[in-house]
Amino acid sequence: xxxxxxxxxxxxxxxxxxxxxxxxxxxxxxxxxxxxxxxxxxxxxxxxxxxxxxxxxxxxxxxxxxxxxxxxxxxxxxxxxxxxxxxxxxxxxxxxxxxxxxxxxxxxxxxxxxxxxxxxxxxxxxxxxxxxxxxxxxxxxxxxxxxxxxxxxxxxxxxxxxxxxxxxxxxxxxxxxxxxxxxxxxxxxxxxxxxxxxxxxxxxxxxxxxxxxxxxxxxxxxxxxxxxxxxxxxxxxxxxxxxxxxxxxxxxxxxxxxxxxxxxxxxxxxxxxxxxxxxxxxxxxxxxxxxxxxxxxxxxxxxxxxxxxxxxxxxxxxxxxxxxxxxxxxxxxxxxxxxxxxxxxxxxxxxxxxxxxxxxxxxxxxxxxxxxxxxxxxxxx
Numbered sequence: 094x095x096x097x098x099x100x101x102x103x104x105x106x107x108x109x110x111x112x113x114x115x116x117x118x119x120x121x122x123x124x125x126x127x128x129x130x131x132x133x134x135x136x137x138x139x140x141x142x143x144x145x146x147x148x149x150x151x152x153x154x155x156x157x158x159x160x161x162x163x164x165x166x167x168x169x170x171x172x173x174x175x176x177x178x179x180x181x182x183x184x185x186x187x188x189x190x191x192x193x194x195x196x197x198x199x200x201x202x203x204x205x206x207x208x209x210x211x212x213x214x215x216x217x218x219x220x221x222x223x224x225x226x227x228x229x230x231x232x233x234x235x236x237x238x239x240x241x242x243x244x245x246x247x248x249x250x251x252x253x254x255x256x257x258x259x260x261x262x263x264x265x266x267x268x269x270x271x272x273x274x275x276x277x278x279x280x281x282x283x284x285x286x287x288x289x290x291x292x293x294x295x296x297x298x299x300x301x302x303x304x305x306x307x308x309x310x311x312x313x314x315x316x317x318x319x320x321x322x323x324x325x326x327x328x329x330x331x332x333x334x335x336x337x338x339x340x341x342x343x344x345x346x347x348x349x350x351x352x353x354x355x356x357x358x359x360x361x362x363x364x365x366x367x368x369x370x371x372x373x374x375x376x377x378x379x380x381x382x383x384x385x386x387x388x389x390x391x392x393x394x395x396x397x398x399x400x401x402x403x404x405x406x407x408x409x410x411x412x413x414x415x416x417x418x419x420x421x422x423x424x425x426x427x428x429x430x431x432x433x434x435x436x437x438x439x440x441x442x443x444x445x446x447x448x449x450x451x452x453x454x455x456x457x458x459x460x461x462x463x464x465x466x467x468x469x470x471x472x473x474x
Contacts, residue, residue: 105183112171113360115368116389166386167356174360177319181240194249195238196258199265205235206247212236216271223303226279233313236272237320251323260325269324276317280304282336289329291336301346311353318361331367334358338371342378355387 106112176182197203204211208231215232219225234248242250251259259265274284281300282291294300304310314337321329337358341351359371372387379385 106172106175109166109168109171110390112168112175115360115365115372117365164384164386170356171360174357177322177361178363184240192249193255193258195235195251196255196262196265198235199259199268200262201268205232207231207245212268212272216268216275220275220278223279223300226276227303227307227310233316236276237313237316239316239319239323243316256323266325270326273317273321273326273329276313277333280310280314282333289326289332291332293336297346301340305347305349308349308353311350311357315353315357315361318358322361322363327363330362331364331371334362334371335374338375342375359387 194203198205199212201211201213208229210232212235215236231245231247234243234245238248238251240251240253240256259269270284277284277291278294278296279300281294281297281304283294284290285292318330318333321327334354337347337350338354341347341349341354355372355375359368359375362368362371376382376385376388
């Protein structure tokens with residue numbers, strides 16, 4: 094009855110602003126005054142600040158054409174992530190019987206379809222096999238299930254009952270974490286502890302170079318982040334997003350991922366204070382500063398203003414095109430770690446989307462009419 098009443102009360106958002114509650118002031122007692130960047134590591138000395146600047150100097154500078162291109166936030170992305178953060182308020186359970194297929198797969202009782210591969214084989218034989226992980230597009234929906242349909246229509250959507258059962262099954266959660274570390278290694282990242290802290294792996298240079306050019310993996314990361322939240326690992330999201338944001342914005346190793354990080358990854362995080370911290374950090378270093386789209390809306394900028402109620406203007410040094418856009422960026426920590434601290438299908442049934450043979454091979458679904466300028470609208474795999 095509770096779910097039914099929630100569906101009746103659900104009002105479909107019609108604008109990006111209606112989808113984004115990040116900067117709302119109500120119920121924000123979790124953020125203490127003067128502690129706005131809690132959970133975000135900072136420079137501890139001028140020496141380290143300079144060192145980060147030297148790393149950033151090696152990254153490419155934004156071109157005039159890219160800087161001058163007018164961008165806007167994607168309503169599709171905002172709406173998709175609004176529904177995810179609010180546990181799919183208009184969700185309808187699948188008509189098929191709920192046989193807990195995702196849980197049984199993680200208990201090694203059934204293989205993934207259509208490949209016929211069991212989870213233990215993936216965990217033991219696929220680690221380090223980057224060609225297989227890159228070019229196979231049927232496993233990701235089984236490793237990271239969601240309450241939404243992906244490109245592999247053989248994979249079954251999660252249900253609320255299955256989520257509860259999964260979260261209470263130790264063996265399934267153990268294998269899920271191993272699957273997460275498998276994909277982190279594929280991306281050049283390692284899991285440091287049970288709190289979700291992450292850092293560069295020893296193979297980061299090679300894997301980051303690949304990841305920067307392999308944009309279908311950006312859709313996979315969206316799915317991974319969503320699945321972490323569904324299956325009881327919400328606290329693991331912020332450390333991963335923080336590392337990707339720092340690499341894309343500050344260190345210049347993943348520049349092609351910056352838009353996906355700000356438009357998608359940050360907004361998979363359900364806790365508003367964590368989203369605000371990440372976006373404040375990004376706004377501090379984003380160039381050109383006056384094109385940052387993810388800050389508080391205009392009607393609320395007074396809360397972010399300085400003395401006298403005025404919003405601080407970007408300095409000429411930071412706005413100058415020829416200057417180093419990453420000079421003020423801070424390193425993560427001395428160990429380059431991020432603190433979290435507890436903190437192919439045919440696309441049937443997805444209205445408004447078309448799937449071509451090329452898209453199936455690359456794991457991408459295109460929207461007939463995009464709403465974020467030059468960026469192609471996509472459905473997470």
